[in-house]
Structure formats: C-alpha cells, structure tokens
Amino acid sequence: MTRARITLRDVAAAAGVSVATCSYVLSGRADRTTPLPEATRRRVEEAARQLGYKGNTAARSLRRQRSELIALVYAPPVGPWLDRLTLQCEDIAAGHGYSVIGVPIRRLDRAAQSLRVITRGHVDGAIFAPDLADFLDLTAARRSTRALLAFSEHLEAPGIDIVRNNVREAVAEATAYLLASGRRRIAFLSHAQTVNPARSDRYQGYLDALGAAGVAIDPRLVRAGAAAREDAVLVVRDLLDLPDPPDALVSESDRGAFAALQAAADRGVKVPDDLAVIGTGNTREASYSAPPLTSVGMYQLDFTAIVEALFARIDDPTLPARQLSLPWILNRRQSA
Amino acid sequence: MTRARITLRDVAAAAGVSVATCSYVLSGRADRTTPLPEATRRRVEEAARQLGYKGNTAARSLRRQRSELIALVYAPPVGPWLDRLTLQCEDIAAGHGYSVIGVPIRRLDRAAQSLRVITRGHVDGAIFAPDLADFLDLTAARRSTRALLAFSEHLEAPGIDIVRNNVREAVAEATAYLLASGRRRIAFLSHAQTVNPARSDRYQGYLDALGAAGVAIDPRLVRAGAAAREDAVLVVRDLLDLPDPPDALVSESDRGAFAALQAAADRGVKVPDDLAVIGTGNTREASYSAPPLTSVGMYQLDFTAIVEALFARIDDPTLPARQLSLPWILNRRQSA
DNA sequence: TTGTAGGCGTTATCAT
DNA sequence: ATGATAACGCCTACAA
Numbered sequence: 001m002t003r004a005r006i007t008l009r010d011v012a013a014a015a016g017v018s019v020a021t022c023s024y025v026l027s028g029r030a031d032r033t034t035p036l037p038e039a040t041r042r043r044v045e046e047a048a049r050q051l052g053y054k055g056n057t058a059a060r061s062l063r064r065q066r067s068e069l070i071a072l073v074y075a076p077p078v079g080p081w082l083d084r085l086t087l088q089c090e091d092i093a094a095g096h097g098y099s100v101i102g103v104p105i106r107r108l109d110r111a112a113q114s115l116r117v118i119t120r121g122h123v124d125g126a127i128f129a130p131d132l133a134d135f136l137d138l139t140a141a142r143r144s145t146r147a148l149l150a151f152s153e154h155l156e157a158p159g160i161d162i163v164r165n166n167v168r169e170a171v172a173e174a175t176a177y178l179l180a181s182g183r184r185r186i187a188f189l190s191h192a193q194t195v196n197p198a199r200s201d202r203y204q205g206y207l208d209a210l211g212a213a214g215v216a217i218d219p220r221l222v223r224a225g226a227a228a229r230e231d232a233v234l235v236v237r238d239l240l241d242l243p244d245p246p247d248a249l250v251s252e253s254d255r256g257a258f259a260a261l262q263a264a265a266d267r268g269v270k271v272p273d274d275l276a277v278i279g280t281g282n283t284r285e286a287s288y289s290a291p292p293l294t295s296v297g298m299y300q301l302d303f304t305a306i307v308e309a310l311f312a313r314i315d316d317p318t319l320p321a322r323q324l325s326l327p328w329i330l331n332r333r334q335s336a
Numbered sequence: 337m338t339r340a341r342i343t344l345r346d347v348a349a350a351a352g353v354s355v356a357t358c359s360y361v362l363s364g365r366a367d368r369t370t371p372l373p374e375a376t377r378r379r380v381e382e383a384a385r386q387l388g389y390k391g392n393t394a395a396r397s398l399r400r401q402r403s404e405l406i407a408l409v410y411a412p413p414v415g416p417w418l419d420r421l422t423l424q425c426e427d428i429a430a431g432h433g434y435s436v437i438g439v440p441i442r443r444l445d446r447a448a449q450s451l452r453v454i455t456r457g458h459v460d461g462a463i464f465a466p467d468l469a470d471f472l473d474l475t476a477a478r479r480s481t482r483a484l485l486a487f488s489e490h491l492e493a494p495g496i497d498i499v500r501n502n503v504r505e506a507v508a509e510a511t512a513y514l515l516a517s518g519r520r521r522i523a524f525l526s527h528a529q530t531v532n533p534a535r536s537d538r539y540q541g542y543l544d545a546l547g548a549a550g551v552a553i554d555p556r557l558v559r560a561g562a563a564a565r566e567d568a569v570l571v572v573r574d575l576l577d578l579p580d581p582p583d584a585l586v587s588e589s590d591r592g593a594f595a596a597l598q599a600a601a602d603r604g605v606k607v608p609d610d611l612a613v614i615g616t617g618n619t620r621e622a623s624y625s626a627p628p629l630t631s632v633g634m635y636q637l638d639f640t641a642i643v644e645a646l647f648a649r650i651d652d653p654t655l656p657a658r659q660l661s662l663p664w665i666l667n668r669r670q671s672a
Numbered sequence: 673t674t675g676t677a678g679g680c681g682t683t684a685t686c687a688t
Numbered sequence: 689a690t691g692a693t694a695a696c697g698c699c700t701a702c703a704a
Contacts, residue, residue, distance in 0.1 A: 061698095114436075
C-alpha cells in the first residue's frame, strides 16, 4: 500500500538488465538497428508485469517533450455529433499512442480557467468544437501547444487549422426549401438579445434566401431574445397572435424550434401544415420531439481527416494552416 | 515562431539572479523562513513576463510528484447535475491550484482506453459519476492515482471514497407516492434486456413500496427491453392495450418515461389523469416534456463536501475510505 | 547485444 | 538574501 512507485530501475534490477534495455523493451520505438533478442525482451516484460510497472508520464513527457495527450474543447450540452467526434478522436489518437481528454467550457467568462489545461502545456494539441473558437482568445493556447484545430466559420489565425461548416449556406438552403414549398411569411427566431446581422451567419443565410427569392423582409417576423426556452415560447406565441402570422419559422437553435412547437400546440396551430418549423444544430432531441424536428446541422460525419490534420500538425507545427470543410445539411424530419 | 521554449534558466539570466530564486518567486510555495525582498521579486516577475515564461508542467510534475490535475469521469449524455458538479469542481480545484479535465466514457467496452489518462498517471485524483464505477475495473486506476471518489450504490473498495444516492429508497418513495394517490396498477419499465431484481436498485425500490403497501405484483406490468426510445414506445403501447391497463408507470429511466408520454398520447390516454408517469434520473429534458415529467433523481446539489473529500485524499492517500451521502429525491412536476 | 551517462526543466536542500 | 546542486524518472546517442 505505502510501497513506493515502481520505476524503470526496479524493473531493470528484477530482470537483471540495465534500465536502458528496459526502456527499449517497454516503450522504445527507438529505431535500433537491431531488435533485441526475444529472451531479453520477455524477461523484461515479465518483470514489468510482475512488479506492476506503470511508467511515469511526467518523466516521459519531460524527456520526449510530448505529453501524448490531446484535448477536445467543447461547450455543453452536446449532441450526438460530439460523441462521434470523441469516439473517432480516441480511435485515431490510440493509433498514434495518444489519449484524449475533454475540456468542457461551461461558461465563456471562465474559459481561461478551464483552458489552463492547455495553456499550462498539458496537451500536445487541441480541437475546439463549433461556436467556441470565435469567442475565445486562443493566443495563449496557441503558444503553449503544438497544434490547434478549430471548428469556426470566420476565424483566421496563423498556425491554426480551421474547419468550416458553411452554416450560412445551409440556413439559406433551409429557407429556400421553405420558400419552394410555397411559404412566404417565414419568421426568424434568434437566441441573441438582438439580431445582429453582422454577427449571425444563420441570420445572414436567412436573408440570403429571402433576397434571392425576391421576398421582402417583414421586420415583425424577425424576433430575438429567445435564449431560454420559456422566453422563446412567449416570443413565438406573440408571432402566432399577429394579424398575419407566419406560415414558417426558422430558428437559430433547436431549442427555439422546440419552443415554437410548444407554442404552436398551445395555440392549436398545426405543424407543419399551418406552421413549418426548422431548427438549427440538429441536436439529439430533434428526433424525439413531436413532431420530429427538421433541423439544419451536421449529420453522419466522418472526422477522420480532421483529426489526422491535428496529428499532422503535432508532428510538424510549422505546417501551413489549412482550411477544411464539413458542410452542414438540411436534416429533413416532419416539422417542415 | 521557431524560438525554443523559455525556461527558468532564461528568466534567471535575464533577471540576473539564479534559477533557484526565480523558482521561488514564480511558483514557490516553499515555506522559506524569510520572504524575498520586493526588488528581487519584481525583477524576476518582470523578466518572466517579458520573455513570456510559461513554465513546464512535465518538469514540475516530475519534481513535485503531482500533476495538479483531477479527472471527472462520466458517461454521456449528461444532464444539469453534471454541469453543476463540473463547475463546482473547477472552482474548488482552482482554489487548490488544480485544473479539471473531463473523461467521457462513450462505451463501457472501451473504458480502459479512455481511462488511460488516469492509469498512466496523468492525474492526481478522479471522480466517477453515477452508473459507472460499478461496471468498471478500478484497480488499475486506484493504483495510479492518489485519490479516487465514486458515485456508486454498492461499490465497496479500500481506499476509494464512495457517494451513495439511495436510489432504491428514492424509487420506493416515488412508488409510494403513486400508491398514496390511489393508483394500484403501477407498471415498471426497465431499459435492461431482462429485469434482474438483483442488479436493479430501481426495481428493488419499486418492489419495496408495493410490498410495504401489500399490493400484489402483476408480472404483466413489469416490462423490460425499453432501452431505445422506439422500443420503449412499443412496450408501453402494449401495456396500454392490456384489458386491465396500468394507471401509473415508473420508468427506470427518463427516456422510458418520455416514451410512455408519447405512447399515451398515441393512444389518447391522458397524463396524469389516466396514467401517472414517473421517470428516473431527473434529466434536463424532464422540464421540457409535455407534460413536464415527474422524476426521481438528484436536484439542486451542493457537491462541495464531495470534492473537498477528494482533495483531502489527494493530500493524504492513507485516509480511511469514507462513505458520503447525497440522497435522491422525488422531483414533482406534472406527469404524476 | 547491452550498458553508461547526460540531460529534459523544476524544486528543495543545503551552503554561502 | 541568494546560489549551487542534487534529485525527480525516463530516453537515447554512443561506447563497450
């Protein structure tokens, strides 16, 4: 119980060889010209197993200048796609001898604290999930790690690989889809306090589609302040009580869309017949709502190339920054 | 860009003092008998700032035999309570100079891989969220870290602090609540393949309450196989189609309870009038369903004592294992 | 085929 | 009041 930690030296003593040999056997990817004889290798492995040798990450990191750890930075709550990303990260990381840790950012105003794991040099690389990198100061992180990769629509930073989701185009496509099905009074629901065209790709996409179709924008149909679900319900009720209510609604979030479904039920408005609803994010709950929510977002993704890009940069941090693409799509369900 | 990492030696050179002094100024909590003169301290701090000195965690860990990192191990998807736990962990950890990392266990069969962060000695301590510790082999983890704390109903392991939630008692209370409101045909819905009384505290709680009230168990009302939501809907529809259908339902998960709400809607059965529904877990969605779901689970928690217990054990791993308690309660909403 | 030795960057224990 | 210096445990070029 109180027995000291087993070190390489202990193993070496037990196996009757030098620590160097043990190191070669147990963790050596050293390109030795000649491999060790089977007998020695076995003796060392046996001794290590018997003693329960665990190695010491700190010592190894110090020596190798690598922690063999990558971080996945994200903002809860998360949906299925982050699950997939994590799983794939772990697989690919394992292939490189790396482990993956999660860094949940609960509150943006404490991000710096959460990111200490990165800024203090605990990890060799980090992946930033969507809707995060644009609001974070990554300079400290960039200096203290070998590789950074961010899902972001706008960020451009030297030495950081970026993944674009083409959110604006996807929302435009969704809006166009509503227009194509004959809807003309399409509302837009934002979770921000005020709708700032300059800051919202989603709103821009909405505008793009209406503009392209030559449909005038009715400012009364553009509503903000739908951050909390309760507020969103009130906002949508208000929309439905207009003398000329919307016949469709695009929400900047799935949460707002769920609120719209609820408000519609409250008012006896049928979805999708009287009101088509499209959410954004394609969260897990979208499949479960009544009716299931049509939502713009990622789906069925293969993140392999992205994770490999991170490892490529870990191997060679001087690589030119790359832009990768992972377009959002319209996931059609029953609400529109 | 390619400039080498700044080390203490660089700072020392710049400040014109020794590395020892720098170490003391920059990170020394050593209880020196006498504090350093203000002038020296300032000179060092200035030099460090100018050079952008970051420190090296690996070296520090190696020397101090501490990583100043704790892990929070959990199984997604997560609800609000894990958010709270994380937030409180981060606060308390920060007070101890520690950072928190998340270790999501996506699949139990790969847990060992995910747990390498712990078994390889990257962290000084780890907290295991509920429904995890009982299915994991913690021996490797226990040996490679200073402190372990697990939310678990049954686990008893030397040197691991345990938090009990009293799940069985809470489900019994919920069932008793249904009985008290006059329900007699109370169904039980399990997400397991078969209902194994020996392994399910929730089912045990259900049995306890029925037994105490002298209500006979109708085996037809006990259903398993409700793991996926779609399956659960079918199971509940089947229940509702019985000649003598249930007037209440206790689900082993909130997911199953949502399915019950949906199945009830499909069949025109009113909740809670014709069918009272109680879920388990008190997940975030419980507040959002129609009607909002009454659910047994944790709520409004203060994890301070728990996290502090972990740090106490980090400070002194020889502490006797403690049992802490954090009872589940019945969170009443509208479905029962 | 195996061992020796130097060093990764810090911190702690002495000296000075 | 400050500075040498020896670990911490591991990896690897080089020597034997």
